[in-house]
Amino acid sequence: MLIDTHAHLNITELKFNAKTIVNAMARDNLLALVVPSFNMEASRIAYEQAKDFEPVFAALGVHPHHASSFNAEAAEFLAKNAEHKKVVAIGEIGLDYFRNLSPVNSQRHAMLKQMEIAKKFNLPVIFHVRNAFDDFFKLIEENSYLLTKGVVHCFPGGAREAEKALELGLMISFTGNITYKKSEPIAEAAKIIPLNRIMVETDCPYLAPGAERGKTCYPRYVVEVARKLAEIKGISFEEVAKATTENALNFFSKMRGQV
DSSP states (O other), X not given: OEEESOBOTTOGGGTOOHHHHHHTTTTTTEXXXXXXXXXXXXXXXXXXXXXXXXXXEEEEOOOGGGGGGOXXXXXXXXXXXXXXXXXXXEEEEEEETTTOOSOHHHHHHHHHHHHHHHHHTTOOEEEEEEXXXXXXXXXXXXXXXXXXXXXXXXXXXXHHHHHHHHHTTOEEEEOGGGGSTTOHHHHHHHHHSOGGGEEEOOOBTSOOOGGGTTSOOOGGGHHHHHHHHHHHHTSOHHHHHHHHHHHHHHHTGGGTTTO
């Protein structure tokens, strides 16, 4: 069994049918899904889905693309719902200098304020980092007292970035992009990361793996991510599945006893 630690079931404009996907989870050998958020509307949807579907868990937060919208109302919503048993993380939060859809200062402010909330409620954090590793690492180092547990999701870096993330105590999560032809730097990173520091995800509906690239991605494709990791590390699929599932349960510790 696997846990998809990052599945966007809350993107309603793509008409994802959460009930259909949840009903197929046993068939697809999925134990649980973590549904992350990118703004307050998505946070509310993720929260409701987590309450409605037993194997679905929510991460609440404001993505760097929407950092300009992070305000007192958003902070209040996160704090009000952080203790719910189905809310297992704060995220996605972080820095994205590729698109720069929010000013850099807004991104940094939103990231740190949400880390404060995660710290207060002892929740792990899901980080989005794109074209911003140097600033991201600097912020983490300067504010290490705010970090509970963190994961760099959809890891886009190479060995150098992986080594620094590990040094700072972060987990690393891989998606379908590890299966792409031009993913050598990501594969090199995967080789050096200890198995107990890795998680797997789909980031669906994006980044469908392998032959499905360019199509809608679904949680079941997390199996392909695990298979590719096993190939890269020269170990069995079963070993990857067992380790990453245990890692996810340790990281999203509120899941234990609920799955």
